[in-house]
Amino acid sequence: MVGPGERVAVVGASGAGKSTLLAVANGAVPPSSGSVEVLGRDPSALRGRALRRLRARVGTVHQHLELVGPLRVLHNVNAGRLGSWPAARAAWSLLRPQGVPEVVGALERVGLADRVFDRTDTLSGGQRQRVAVARLLVQDPDLVLADEPASALDPVLADAVLGLLAAPASRGGALLVALHDPVLALRHCDRVVGLAAGRVVLDAPAAALTVPDLAAFYGARA
Template identity: 75%
Template structure:
């Protein structure tokens, strides 16, 4: 896929959407074939080079993987950890750094009033927006989003997708909502049983075409 593309990955549960994103961010090594992310193979890199590549890839995980005991501001700032030296990361836990940027991201997501709250006190939808805000302050070149809007109401879901797509970076999102995929993405890739069974520009597809990908795998 090309830079700036916005790709929706669709498919039934267990079709391989999450694993595709995990391979792309280098958390899971590929068992066969070659992987190229932003011009490099994460499996071939290690140490500093791997961290530099990872800093350019932002992920909204399916289960969010936030640190519940930290305040919202720190969980959002965790997106800066690759760019910050360790002393600044430590200092930020005492005197939160980058507050204007964090508040800007949270304001877009209507969560600015919870910035000092402990993350485990938030509801599921609020936590999801914290994870999105983390990617926004990370400013990556490639955004991988696994169901980034699953717990949000339709207005906020649209807003979130616009924000993720509007970072100027390439977006790969697995989505359960076909309407969201068609509205925000330029290209749709369908998966079934781990294989690509559809790859088409979003413009030529209808809701009915996509509905066939959900439900039980055939």
């Protein structure tokens, strides 16, 4: 369980089930058993407008980013607001961009304000990763789900990005983030959950763990 205001890191070797856990949490994959409650609702029980409202409150940074390469950075960032916009406004925004100042502000926070009108597929991998984070910032969700959001970033940028993703937790939201870097997990999260073969084998406060503890956990299950 991830409670209000909590920042939880999910750690484990490749194939441990981290990405699947996040996909279940955002409603993209149904649980094979049991049930999942997201912001007090069961996604599998919702349809239509009720499901769209819930999804608008959940922001996801996917491992494969889910960006549209030929579109401008501006449009990819604005996609974070599609869940809260009427369909007509979303379609019109492709012809006449909406909310440009907010998009520029989000891109400034990730160091890409000068790329707002560039095609997204002209950016480097690390820059595209930051576009995905900016998309989440304009969405301003209550729950952040992030799958390796700093894997292509240098240590300074990785620290900055994790700080941005953790911001909703400071106002009562929550962060659930899959990480391979034990330093980032311990620096930015309150709790660490370790997975192996899809099962929870570690659940401890970050303050009770050390970087060697997590390094040993990865090594024992690699």
